[in-house]
Amino acid sequence: MSGLILIVDDLSINRTILRAKLQAACYDCLMADCGEQALLLAQDENPDLILLDYRLPDIDGIDICQRLRGNPATRDIPILLFSATADRQQRLTALRMGADDFLSKPLDESYLMGRIRSLLRTQDHRARHAMPVAMPAVTGMAEGAAAFTLQSRMMVICNGGAACDGFCNDLRGVMPEMTCTCLSLQQALRLDTGTAMPDLFLVSADVILQKGLQVIPDLLSRNQTRQAELCIILPEGQELLGAMALDLGAREVLHLPLDAEEANLRLAKILQQKQQRDALQQAFETQLDQAVRDPLTGLFNRRYLCAQMARIAADMQTGALSDCAVLVIDLDHFKSVNDRFGHNAGDDVLTEVARRLRAALRSSDILVRYGGEEFVVVMPGADVRAARRVAQRICRTVHSRGYDVRGSDAALQLSVSIGVAAEHAGFAGCGDFAKTIVGRADDALRAAKAGGRNRVVSGQNAAA
Known part of the structure; x- marks a missing residue:
């Protein structure tokens, strides 16, 4: 695993030993001998992790942690603070100020390297799921990092019995704000998707010693x-x-006997980072959905149509899908609505038409706003006769009731013209499937317009 690690220690021999160990593990290293130099390097070089000595000639490690966490450019860099003394209060203060761990000298090499790998893996995961630099301002997520207060759930995996009951009660005291339940390993492994999943699994020592x-x-x-x-x-x-x-893959390791205050600090940080990651993931998924949605009607857009048509073409080429039909729908005389009542009224009409179109379609049909007042429906598995029946139902649904329009006391009557085209499996020219079938349906739509509107015309130009 590659990574750039900043080593901060005032003793040259300590820096040299750490660098040799890290370079042997194929990490790149920067070195600083004082706090001010460390802060400058962290700002300018953006290392993936910082190894920080508590005692420095100018600034102590606690203050450096605090300043790094207060700087937006460095606040997410993992920090491993180490000290020659195993003072509990130092350790708790370091964790409160943002250190990811506090290790005592002499450093246990195996644990140090394991912790480094774990933190770098987590940091890489966070970076890969973070939004692009310009995205926070677009999504309204540009505010500074803040504490999360969402209710968290913890599941404790233990072997059961009276000892386990006491242990679980102790853990509930560690984080009283969490919903905490106890279960066996077998129960945890059998959890299904219908169960509310925890934010955190805490595996007891007796389970690890028994199961490994x-x-x-x-x-x-x-x-x-x-x-x-x-x-x-x-x-x-x-x-x-x-x-x-x-x-x-464990995010944290706690040792018995548990220090309740330290455990709370460590677990709270893990949960905060998880909630931040979940929030970013949700925002990312929302952005993906918006990229294929029409913002006015909420229908899918042309980009989504192209992707779905490529998938359908592949299914038809392999015989996994036997038929596919396409409807191209256009509102008749829609320009007059905008001209008479304004574009806001036109938007209201388009939104209501979209709602009625959804209601008239099958659950498997794909409805797209193609552009302006034009819509496209893709009907996987439908032949031309089934598509014509749906198209005729759409005509009736759109025309059956008037539309309330801003600036008009009377309900507006609207109709649609629809062109229909269909293909069977084994068609030629698979690569041009979307262009070909939509083009044929569009030709049929023009025929419907020329034939008087408010009608359905198939690709064979047979008027309904």
């Missing part, structure tokens, strides 16, 4: 549970096992 670290890939390999964060609890002194757990 295989628990981690078992949980992370299932679609139902892989989206949850995973924390394991180990007996004291099991740093090597903790390093292996991090490499297998």
Whole structure:
């Protein structure tokens, strides 16, 4: 795994030893011997991770953490703070100020490398799912990072019994704001998509000692549970096992006896990062959906139509789909609505027409606003006779009731003209399928217009 790591330590020998270990693992390294230099390098070089000594000649590590987290350019860089003393208060303060972990010297090499790999993996995942630089302003998500207050769910995986009950009660005390339930490993592995999935699985030490670290890939390999964060609890002194757990995909390792305040800080940070990631993912999915939607009517747009027609063409070429029909629909004399009542009234009419079109179609049909007052319906599996029946139903639905229009006391009457075309499996020219079939339906639409409007014409020019 490649990555740029900034080493901050005032002792040259310490920097040299760490650099040698990291370069042997194929990491690139930057080095700083004081806090001010570290802050400048973090700003200018944007390293993937910072290894930071607590004691520096100018600024202590806590202050550096705070300043890095307060700078939008550096606030998401993982920080591993280390100290020659194992002071609990130092550790808690470091975690509160934004350090991702606090390690005591001499550093356990296996655990250090496991933690580095875990943090870099998480950072890479975050970067790949982050929106482009210009996207936050477009989506209204340009505000600074803030604490998330969503209700979180935690599931504790344990072996059951009185000891487990006491252990679960202790964990509920660690994070009282969370919904916490206890279950066995077998129950966790059998969770289905109908179950409200937790944000966090916490695996007790007795499960790890009995089942081994295989628990981690078992949980992370299932679609139902892989989206949850995973924390394991180990007996004291099991740093090597903790390093292996991090490499297998655990986000955090806690050691017995649990320090409630420290556990709360560590788990709260994991949950906050998960909620931020989930929010970005939801925003990204919304943007993808909007990219293929017409903003006025909510219907799919032409981009979506092209993608679906390519898929249908491939299915017809292989014989997976026997027929496909296309309707091209145009509102009759729609320009007069805009000219008489204005474009706002025209938008209202288009929105209501879209609603009526949806109601007249089958669930498998694809309805698209093609442009202006023109719509396209793709009907997988339909032949020309089935398509004509649906087209005639659309004509009746659109024309059956008037439309309320701004600026008019009387309901406006509208009609549509529809062109129909259909193809069977095994057609020639698969690559031009969309262009060919939509073109034929469009030719039929022009014939319907020329024939007096408010009618259906198929590709064979047989008027309805």
